[in-house]
Amino acid sequence: MDDVVNDRAVAHTAPVADAREALLSTGAYVMPPAAVSECLGTDAHGWACFAAHWEDLAPDAYAAERGTRRLRRYGHFLLSRTGDLALQPHIAFVQPEDTNPLYVDVDRHFEPLTDAFLSDPLLTPLLRMLGDVASCLDDAAEWSVKVHPFRVVASADSQGAPTPEGRHRDGVTLVTSLLVGRDNVTGGESTVYDPGGGEVLTTTLTEPGTLLLSDDRATLHGVSPVRPLDTARPAHRDVLVITLTAR
Helix, strand or coil: CHHHHHHHHHCCCHHHHHHHHHHHHCCEEEECHHHHHHHHCCCHHHHHHHHHHHHHCEECHHHHCCCCEEEECEEEEEEECCCCEEECCCCCECCCCCCCHHHCCCCECCCECCHHHHCCCCHHHHHHHHHHHHCCCCCCCEEEEEEEEEEEEEECCECECCCCCCCECCCCCEEEEEEEEEECEEECEEEEECCCCCEEEEEECCCCCCEEEEECCCCEEEECCEEECCCCCCEEEEEEEEEEEEC
């Protein structure tokens, strides 16, 4: 246990401190790829290996019903203050009441995270780093962590909708979106809003490893549609959405 605590202390790097300060002052922050790589101890090869998991996602039938072609998987962890991670039994994904207007009282069943994804060397340090960041928002002894790898697909006759529900909250403490890749894509502008609808932060995640974080209790967020740059080829935007909720 002492080794875990010492590792956690080391994780309190300048990028994490910058993220905490921004979340407390404005409610949102974009952590650049170099800073994320520093926190995770990875490089371009590590990101390339991580991105390969997005070739093994499963169709989202619920999004398809609304005309959006989206691939995804889902997993749920508990993360302790000391960094212990425990994968939870795979059950339906249910969003909290008064969050996603498209799926009120809907139990959505998604394919679980693959064993290869769960064992990827980037996943555990990423979840622990996010726990370090989230500690500025709540002194939780334990976090409920929900992990959603997404691929949104667009074509000449069908734009991709990363957030078909529009501007919304997820009903969590911290919501994060990590860009894993973009291919032949234009659009996908991410905006974080204050409760009155004012823009807190607007950015287009273009470089893999860029991480957008926002205090979900104090903000709303949405992403504009994506379209193909070259309409003769398909386009996709790959992100990893992770939410943390204080328990």
